[in-house]
Amino acid sequence: MKNNVNKTDNGQTPYETARNCRHYAMCKIDFLGSGVCDSGLEKHFVSYYPQGRMILYEALVENKIPITEKCVEIADSCDLCGKCDYQCYFLNEMRPTKVMEALKNHVETFIKEGGKIKPPKEDRMLTEIKIIVGENWATNDEAITITYSHDLSSISDPKIPDYVVMPDTKEEISSLVKLFNKNNITYTIRGNGQNLLGFAINEGVIIDLNRMKTIEFDEKNWLVKVGPGVAAFDLQKQAQKRGFRINAAEPAALVCANIMCSGIMSTFSTTYGINADNIIDAEFVNKEGSIFSLNDISSPNLYSYKNLEHKNSPGICISASIKLHPVTDDESGILVPFQTLENALDFIKDCAIRHIGLALGIVGTEYISVFLSPTKKMASEIKSIFVDKLNIHWLVVVIGDKYAIRTIGEMGFPFFDQNLFNSLYLGLPSLKKAQWLDLVKELSDDEPYSYLKIKSFAELFETALSPSPALYSQEIDKELRPFFEKLFSRQEMTDLVWLNMYRIMSTRLGRKKPFLPALMYLPIDNILINELSDKFRLIAEKHQIDHDFGFITPIDNGKRCIFEYDFFYDYNDPDDIQRIRKVATEANMLIDDYSVKTGKVKGHPYVLYQGFCRKENLLYS
Amino acid sequence: MADKSKPTIALTGATGFLGSHLMSSMLLKGYTVIVLGRSTKEEPLYERISRLLRWFGIENRLNQVTCVDTDLSQDNLGIENEEYSRLCSVVGSFIHCASDTSFSESKRDKVMAANINNLKGILEFSRYARVNFFHYISTAYVAGLSENVCKENLPVTNSFTNVYEESKAGAENIIAQYCDKNSINLSIIRPSIVYGDSQNGRSLKFNALYFPIRSVQSIRDIYLNDLKNNGGKKALKNGIYIDKEGYLFLPLKIYLPKEGDLNIIPVDYFVNATIKIIENCFPGGIFHLTNNSPTRMTTLVKYYEQLMKVRGVEIIYGKSADNLSRNPSEELFDRFIEPYRPYLSDNRIFDRTNTDLVTGNLNPPEFTYEIFKKCMEYAIRVNWGASIFDN
DSSP: OOOOOOOOTTSOOHHHHHHTOOOOOGGGSOTTSSOOOHHHHHHOSGGGSHHHHHHHHHHHHTTOSOOBHHHHHHHHHOOOOOHHHHHHHHHHSOOTHHHHHHHHHHHHHHHHTTOOOBOOOOOHHHHHHHHHHOGGGEEOOHHHHGGGSOOSSOOSOOOOOSEEEOOOSHHHHHHHHHHHHHTTOOEEEESSSOOSSSTTOOSSEEEEOTTOOOEEEEGGGTEEEEOTTOBHHHHHHHHHHTTEEOOOOSTTSBHHHHHHHTOOOOTTHHHHOSGGGGEEEEEEEOTTSOEEETTOTTSOOTTOOOOOSSOOOOOEEEEEEEEOEEOOTTOEEEEEEESSHHHHHHHHHHHHHHTOOSEEEEEEHHHHHHHHOSSHHHHHHHHHIIIIISOOOEEEEEEEOHHHHHHHHHTTOOOBOHHHHHHHHHTHHHHHHOTTHHHHHHHTTTSTTGGGGSTTHHHHHHHHHOOOHHHHHTTSOGGGHHHHHHHTTSGGGGOHHHHHHTTOTTTTTTSSSOEEEEEEEEOOOHHHHHHHHHHHHHHHHHTTOEEEEEEEEEEGGGTEEEEEEEEEOOTTOHHHHHHHHHHHHHHHHHHHHHHHHHSOOEEGGGGTTOTTSOHHHHHHO | OOOTTSOOEEEEOTTSHHHHHHHHHHHHTTOOEEEEEOOOSSSOHHHHHHHHHHHHTOGGGGGGEEEEEOOTTSGGGGOOHHHHHHHHHHOOEEEEOOOOOOOOGGGHHHHHIIIIITHHHHHHHHHHHTOSEEEEEOOGGGGTTSOSEEOSSOOOOOOOSSHHHHHHHHHHHHHHHHHHHTTOOEEEEEEOEEESOTTTOOOSOOOTTHHHHHHHHHHHHHHHHHHHHSTTHHHHHTTOEEOTTSOEEEEEEEEESSSOEEOEEEHHHHHHHHHHHHHHOOTTEEEEEOOSSOEEHHHHHHHHHHHHTEEEEEEEESOOOTTSOOOHHHHHHHHHHGGGHHHHSBOOEEOOHHHHHHHTSOOOOOOOHHHHHHHHHHHHHTGGGTTTTOO
16 A cells, blocks of 8 residues: 655654654643543544554554554544644654544545455464453454554564453453463453563463553542542543542553553652652562462562563563652742753752752753743754853752742852743743843853843843744644643643643653653762763764653752753664664663662663662662 | 055054954055964964955955964064064064953963963064064053052053953063064054944954943843734833824833043054054054043933833943842843943043054044944944945
8 A cells, every 4th residue: 555645744754653652652641731532532442543554654654554453443533623732742743643534534545546445353362361451452463462462662573463451350350361261372461552672572371451441549648548549630620629639640641551661760859769769569460360469468578679681570460559749739840040951950859858848959051941942943943042142051950849949049049930930931932032131141240041031031031032822833734733831821831740740751752752761860979970971872872862860859868869961862873773772782881881880870771660669779789 | 555765664453443444444554564463273374364455345455464473471472583573684573463362261371371371472572673663562451440530551450350351461571672672663653443444334243332231232132023923012111102293112221330431442443543653653652542532321222212212221330230120121231231331421531642653643533323324234244243235
């Protein structure tokens, strides 16, 4: 079948857009309040969400699979409502609706031309699985199985499973495990496919837990019990409604899956902790199909930590009871600018030791420019303004109550408060043209960023930038502008607290290219962090891979921090894939070397399947 | 073309504001100039000098220039031995114009390194070269804060407005001692604040005089945009509006500690007077290139209001703004002009006995509205320097 060559608005063909799907599963959560694909909500298989349709369309164009009954159903189920355009444009500047349209056309043309639709292939195993989960929740249709062949990274080769099954209860999972054991069938658990190392893809059976979305609050005990299909964004939303907050992973990551894989970390980990710090209890189906709880006396000790690369999974996590954290009504966010990483590190360490602020994170100008800007082009322009005109090279994001924010002011650090941030964000197009920035740069000569201490600077800044949702949206595709104007009229879209607690700030980071993060735990040691950054840079440069500092968040009262360094690559370029694999290997070897050399550095991949461990065991043993 | 009767000049700071103007005029007068300067990452020294000569419209004089990449902080100025010896054998006089002009205390180490530490190599070069004269371009403000009448003598005070003044005063004393000890003829040339060319308004740098003007212009533009494109809510809240005659009323009180003036000279005067000094001076001479008719800030404000169609800017002498409630424009302007404040209401009188003697009473012009207009229009045309080399 020929490729649909109609270009989309960003100059890509639908096929190119489909191939560039980031597989972030963000189309499965309603992070913009614009709604989620109706068919996805009804059918649950990823195939019925835009992400699945993108993979499906790519596979059809490449003649990887035939047109099946489910394929027709998936194509038909899209009503071209355009919600995915809003979501995907916000994140990646892509317009999937054209792909959805191309998929429908592709299937319609096939049928019109008398093509034969491949009927379902029943087999004994599928029948047995269906007996456990029901007719609608297991399939071997290639239109569905192909959509489970990818994970987030494409570092691992795609694998098409034989079956995909969506259980609804722990009893069903238990029965499935027993069935697969009996028939010697491999199975792999999948949340939203957010794993980077190929652990969410496999041949055999994929058990997709997305139907199990129970959320039970126990407010008197400050905890919430979540099913394995609940995404971090959805849980945070429910917690916020009740006046609480959870320590949330990336918005589309499923909470249980995230705990299982590596434990949840965020900028709030500064105060909320990591790994076992947030866990009250959890339930599992073990490898034999039996159910156990973390707090059972006879259960395996999941609080321990072993520095092993390939630790076996303790089973399937079928629920987790996690802590709810209190929220006060005077919380706000600020951005504290720095010229050097050393100064930023000193600052976060000091804050963490003194318990100032709820959430702390150092980000670079690439990170903040990409987040603030609605398009790739603007992100690059804004980055040079930050560096060249405002002399800002690093920013520390701080979320805190009024006492914490006041204290930072008293410590003498100038910062962008929430008002200034609003102006900066929604006035970004004016910033590009602002000639007065040259003067601001000279103002900073004696005391960096001293202009931020001018009492009425916020008012002048606002007057100068004339921020508004309309201004912000003027660089967005014309037909999407009305939506984005409305979207950015909503207070939360520029609220640093909301953006951080829902982890929205990092969601645009892969817009230019997907990225592979190197994550590690280490002391907040300027020399060590600079050394590692330099070496990551050299590795990336050696293999001609784009790279940048990700973030640093202090944990455990400033004794350690989480450090992410990012490597960007094109996963449609086989050479880039080869290069990123080499980078990943060398970056991990580097972390290992430092781990041995210093005794204080821990590589994140070792935490795999040990997400329930005590942070003390992880960090200090 | 090169006049062989004139000494070959070694010049530092040729890519800077004063140095480039000096180089240009000396080339036109037939001097051969050895530029001791630096290449940047983006542009070799030769290209930098070529670009400047194009700006001056004298690229045909490039054959009178020898560009030598130097690092003033290194032994032998970072020049290979053979080349160093060759240069020493041809240089007749040395003009040291390179300087770090930052006022910022946070840049103290950098300023001291450039203006004091780097002298060692320059002076050693001059000694090896047995130069006829060592001319040092200093500043009138080495006089510091301590005196009202500033003599054409070496500085004695330890009290300065900023690190720049301090470093230049320190440098004068070091140079004078070195030259005295090594029998090198020395002249020290001390300009006050230098602005663009009084004939055509052209300039290569837009700080000092330009900075307060540029600051008010930025504030004006912010509110004009608010009034014209955004309904003017913010402007009106601060009493800013466009009056019947089309002028922007911008209430802006500028508080200056005392009555006084701004001592400014145009760069064409600086160049003409400096060349006269170089050609006629006596050993040990110190020369103030200052204006006997300094400009009052109220005059500058008047000029500004006329040119920019603004009203409401007011100078208030003798009062501190510390405990007063300020509008946003005033607060920002205050911060903008902070480094320049001591120069805006200056009462120092600069003795010019030596200068008048050597230059034949060559005096800078009075700063008229016409000169102001030419200079500011040029500055705005080249976007305060951002697009100066665009054409």
